[in-house]
Amino acid sequence: MKFNHQFENLEARVKNILTPQSNQFFISLFIIVYFTVVAIWLWLNLPVSLKPREEVCKNLNISLGPIVILMGLQQNWNLFSPSVKTYNAYNLVATTFQSGFVKLSELSRMDKLNLLQKTQQEKLRKFFNDNLANQKFSIVNPAVARFLARSYNKPTDPPTRISFFLVSSPILPPSSRLNKISEDSSFTKSTIENYFDYGVSPEDL
Amino acid sequence: MWHKFWFKEESIAPIAIFRILFGLFVLQVSLVELLPNFLRFFGVKGLIDSSTLSACWWQGLPIFDIFFLLPQKDIYRWAFFALFVITSIFLTIGFRTRLSAICVYLGLLTLDNQCPFVLDGGDDFMRILSFLLIFSPAGKAYSVDRFLQAKKEGISPTSLKPLTAMPWVQRMIQVQISLAYLHAFLDKIIGPQWQDGTAVYYASQLVDFTKFPIHCLTTQSPFYQILTYYTLFAEFAMATLVWFRPLRYWVLLAAIFLHLGIDLTMNLPCFEWLFISAYITFVDPVDLERLLSYCRNIFFSLSKKLVPTKYFAKQNQTKILEPIVPNSYSFVPLFLLLIFILIAGSIAAFPTRERFAVKEFRRNYQLRLAKTERLWSQQLDQIPANNNTEEQLIAQEALAIVLSLRKDYSQAITLLRNVCSRRVEQNTSYDPKLIRALSNLANLYLETGHLDACELCYQTIFNYENTRLPDNYVRASIDLNNLGVNYYFRSLLDTNKNIQITNLLKADTFFRQALNKLHNLKNQSGSQFNFSMADLLSNRYLVLRELGCFKEARNARREAAKLDYGRANQGLP
Incomplete structure (x- = not known):
C-alpha cells in the first residue's frame, strides 16, 4: 500500500518534470543523435572512394562502434554492390577418416533445392556461400570444421582431417552470349580451390 | 517546420498496421528460417560455438546477448526462443504491445549477436525497426490492447477509430528507409557493372538466388540494361523524390515494382516484403483510412449476408469513441530503462564471455599447429640423418601432415614421398603404415588438385591390398570409394561435358562396387557398418544427382539418412 503510494508520487513528479515541451526536446535530441550516428556509420561503410580517410574511419569506428553494436543499430545496405559477383560458387567439404575413407559433402547447394528448402536454408547459404570462404571470416573456419567433425564422427573410425574447397564457375559475360560463344550457358569451366584444412584432434569430438 | 514534421499529431493507423505486418515477418523469419536450423545456429555445440x-x-x-547470461544448455536456449516467438505473436496482435516490442527487440539483438554470420540487410532492418517500434504508439490501434481498453470503457470494438499521436517514430522509420536507399544508391553508382548496365544480368545468373528466372528479360540486351538503370533510379527516388508529396505515391509504386520484381526472380525471403511493408509509413493516414474503410465496408457487406442482422442493429446503438491523444510522456524513462537493460546485460555477460575467450585462446588452432610443427621438427633434428629408423619415418610423416595443414604442401609432399619410398624398400608382406602414408599423400594431391597423382596413389593402395588381403572387404570398400571421390573431383574440373559424364559414370561404378563390398559385410556383421554405408551412399548421391538420375539419387539419400540415424543429430541438411 505504502509502496503504491510512493510509486504514484514518483509518477506524478516525473510527469511534472516531463512537460510536453521538455518531452519534445528530449525526443528531438534523440532523433538528432540517432540519425547522426546512423549517417556516420553508413558513411564509414561506403566503398573506399566515398568514405573518409583511413585514420578518420578508425577513430570514428572506435568511438561509435561500441554504441552502435550495443544498441544493434549496425547496418549496411550493399546487396549486389558495388559490384555483383561474376561467378557461382559453393563449398565442398572432404572429410578424411582415420581409415583413409573420404566423405564428400556440399554445404548449402541452393541450385539443387526446391523453393521451401531454399527459404529454410537461406541463412545457411548466407553463412557458407557468402562468408565462409571469405578471408574476413576465416577466423571461424576451425569452429565450423569442429562442428562437422562432431557431426560426422564414427565411434570406430573418427575423422582426422577436414578440407574445405570452394568450387566456382565464372558467369559468362553478356557479350559472349550475344556472340554465341557457348551454346550451353550453364556449363562453364569450374575451379576448385582448397582454402582451409583442419586436423581434427580427439578433444574436438 | 521541425515541430510540424515530427510532432504534429496524425492518425496512428499506418504505424499500427505496420506493427501487424512487422510481427508477421518476425514470425516468418523465426519459424521458417531459424527454427529448422536452431541448434546449428544457436545450439551450445552449434556451428560457431560461444568461445569462438x-x-x-x-x-x-559490449553486446547484449541473453545466451551468455543463461546456463550453457540447449534447453534454456529453446525456452528463450519459445518466449521470443510468443512475444512476437503478442506484438502482432497488439497484446501488451510496448512490453512485447521490448522483448522482441532484445530477442532479435540476442539472436543476431549470437550468430552474426548469417545476417543480411533484412535482419538489420528488422532489428532497427524493432528498436524504433518500442517508442511508437503502435499498440493503440488495431490491437488487443485497444480492444480491451474499449471493453473497459463500454464501447463497441467495431466502432473504434484509430487515435492520433505525434508521428515522430513513423517519421524516423521513413528517414531510416530513405537513408538505406541513399546508401544503397551510392554503393551501386560507383560499381562498373551498375555503370555499364550489366548488374541485373550478373545478378540474375547467380544460381544461389534463382527463384522464377525470367531469362528473356534479364539476359537480353537492352532489357537488362533498362532494369539495371531502373533499379538505380528507384533507389535514388526513394532517397529523395519520395519526400515530395505529389510524387510520393509514384515513387512508392516504382519501388514496389522493383521489390516485387526482385522477389519474383530471386530468393531473398522476407527482405523485399519487409521493405514493401515499411512503405505503409509513407502513406497519408487519410488515404489509408479511406482504403481501410473501403475494405471494412466490403467485409461488412459480405458479413451481413452470413451473420444475422440483429448483431449489426446492436452496433448502431453504440457510441463512437472519440480520438484521444495517447500519453507520450514515457519517452525519457522508457529510453533510460532500455539503455540500462542493454548496459546491465552487456556487463553481466562479460565474465562468461571472458571464460569462453580464455578457452578459445587455449585451443587456438594456428598456435597449436605451430607448436606441433616445432615439436616434430625438433624431434626429427635429434635423429641422425642417415638413420633409417621407424622413429624417423613416424616423425617425418607427422611433420608432413602438420606442414600440409599450414599450407606448406611442397615440403609436406616431399616428406611423405620419402616416407612411402622408404617403407616400400622395407619390403614387408603387408604394411598398414605404408597404406596410411600413401593415403595421406593421396589426400595432399587431392587438395592441391594433382588428380593424376592422387589416382595413382589410390590405385596403388587398392592393388596392394587386393593382392595381399583379397578378403578384406572393409579396406576394399574404402579404396574403391576414394577412387570414386577422385573421379568426382575430375568431373568438376572437366571442360568437356562428355568427359565430365564419363568421369561421373566411373565414379558411380566405384561407389557401387564399394557399396557391394560393404553389403557383403553387413550381411555378416549386422549394423556395424551402417555409418560407413551412409557415407558411401551420400557420396554416391552427389554423383547420381550430377548425372541427372534424380530418383536413384533420392533413394540413395533416403537410405543414407536411415542408416545415419543417431549419428549427426544436428549435422547439416
Whole structure:
C-alpha cells in the first residue's frame, strides 16, 4: 500500500518534470543523435572512394562502434554492390577418416533445392556461400570444421582431417552470349580451390 | 517546420498496421528460417560455438546477448526462443504491445549477436525497426490492447477509430528507409557493372538466388540494361523524390515494382516484403483510412449476408469513441530503462564471455599447429640423418601432415614421398603404415588438385591390398570409394561435358562396387557398418544427382539418412 503510494508520487513528479515541451526536446535530441550516428556509420561503410580517410574511419569506428553494436543499430545496405559477383560458387567439404575413407559433402547447394528448402536454408547459404570462404571470416573456419567433425564422427573410425574447397564457375559475360560463344550457358569451366584444412584432434569430438 | 514534421499529431493507423505486418515477418523469419536450423545456429555445440564468438568476433565489444547470461544448455536456449516467438505473436496482435516490442527487440539483438554470420540487410532492418517500434504508439490501434481498453470503457470494438499521436517514430522509420536507399544508391553508382548496365544480368545468373528466372528479360540486351538503370533510379527516388508529396505515391509504386520484381526472380525471403511493408509509413493516414474503410465496408457487406442482422442493429446503438491523444510522456524513462537493460546485460555477460575467450585462446588452432610443427621438427633434428629408423619415418610423416595443414604442401609432399619410398624398400608382406602414408599423400594431391597423382596413389593402395588381403572387404570398400571421390573431383574440373559424364559414370561404378563390398559385410556383421554405408551412399548421391538420375539419387539419400540415424543429430541438411 505504502509502496503504491510512493510509486504514484514518483509518477506524478516525473510527469511534472516531463512537460510536453521538455518531452519534445528530449525526443528531438534523440532523433538528432540517432540519425547522426546512423549517417556516420553508413558513411564509414561506403566503398573506399566515398568514405573518409583511413585514420578518420578508425577513430570514428572506435568511438561509435561500441554504441552502435550495443544498441544493434549496425547496418549496411550493399546487396549486389558495388559490384555483383561474376561467378557461382559453393563449398565442398572432404572429410578424411582415420581409415583413409573420404566423405564428400556440399554445404548449402541452393541450385539443387526446391523453393521451401531454399527459404529454410537461406541463412545457411548466407553463412557458407557468402562468408565462409571469405578471408574476413576465416577466423571461424576451425569452429565450423569442429562442428562437422562432431557431426560426422564414427565411434570406430573418427575423422582426422577436414578440407574445405570452394568450387566456382565464372558467369559468362553478356557479350559472349550475344556472340554465341557457348551454346550451353550453364556449363562453364569450374575451379576448385582448397582454402582451409583442419586436423581434427580427439578433444574436438 | 521541425515541430510540424515530427510532432504534429496524425492518425496512428499506418504505424499500427505496420506493427501487424512487422510481427508477421518476425514470425516468418523465426519459424521458417531459424527454427529448422536452431541448434546449428544457436545450439551450445552449434556451428560457431560461444568461445569462438567471444574471442574472435566480438572480442571486447559490449553486446547484449541473453545466451551468455543463461546456463550453457540447449534447453534454456529453446525456452528463450519459445518466449521470443510468443512475444512476437503478442506484438502482432497488439497484446501488451510496448512490453512485447521490448522483448522482441532484445530477442532479435540476442539472436543476431549470437550468430552474426548469417545476417543480411533484412535482419538489420528488422532489428532497427524493432528498436524504433518500442517508442511508437503502435499498440493503440488495431490491437488487443485497444480492444480491451474499449471493453473497459463500454464501447463497441467495431466502432473504434484509430487515435492520433505525434508521428515522430513513423517519421524516423521513413528517414531510416530513405537513408538505406541513399546508401544503397551510392554503393551501386560507383560499381562498373551498375555503370555499364550489366548488374541485373550478373545478378540474375547467380544460381544461389534463382527463384522464377525470367531469362528473356534479364539476359537480353537492352532489357537488362533498362532494369539495371531502373533499379538505380528507384533507389535514388526513394532517397529523395519520395519526400515530395505529389510524387510520393509514384515513387512508392516504382519501388514496389522493383521489390516485387526482385522477389519474383530471386530468393531473398522476407527482405523485399519487409521493405514493401515499411512503405505503409509513407502513406497519408487519410488515404489509408479511406482504403481501410473501403475494405471494412466490403467485409461488412459480405458479413451481413452470413451473420444475422440483429448483431449489426446492436452496433448502431453504440457510441463512437472519440480520438484521444495517447500519453507520450514515457519517452525519457522508457529510453533510460532500455539503455540500462542493454548496459546491465552487456556487463553481466562479460565474465562468461571472458571464460569462453580464455578457452578459445587455449585451443587456438594456428598456435597449436605451430607448436606441433616445432615439436616434430625438433624431434626429427635429434635423429641422425642417415638413420633409417621407424622413429624417423613416424616423425617425418607427422611433420608432413602438420606442414600440409599450414599450407606448406611442397615440403609436406616431399616428406611423405620419402616416407612411402622408404617403407616400400622395407619390403614387408603387408604394411598398414605404408597404406596410411600413401593415403595421406593421396589426400595432399587431392587438395592441391594433382588428380593424376592422387589416382595413382589410390590405385596403388587398392592393388596392394587386393593382392595381399583379397578378403578384406572393409579396406576394399574404402579404396574403391576414394577412387570414386577422385573421379568426382575430375568431373568438376572437366571442360568437356562428355568427359565430365564419363568421369561421373566411373565414379558411380566405384561407389557401387564399394557399396557391394560393404553389403557383403553387413550381411555378416549386422549394423556395424551402417555409418560407413551412409557415407558411401551420400557420396554416391552427389554423383547420381550430377548425372541427372534424380530418383536413384533420392533413394540413395533416403537410405543414407536411415542408416545415419543417431549419428549427426544436428549435422547439416
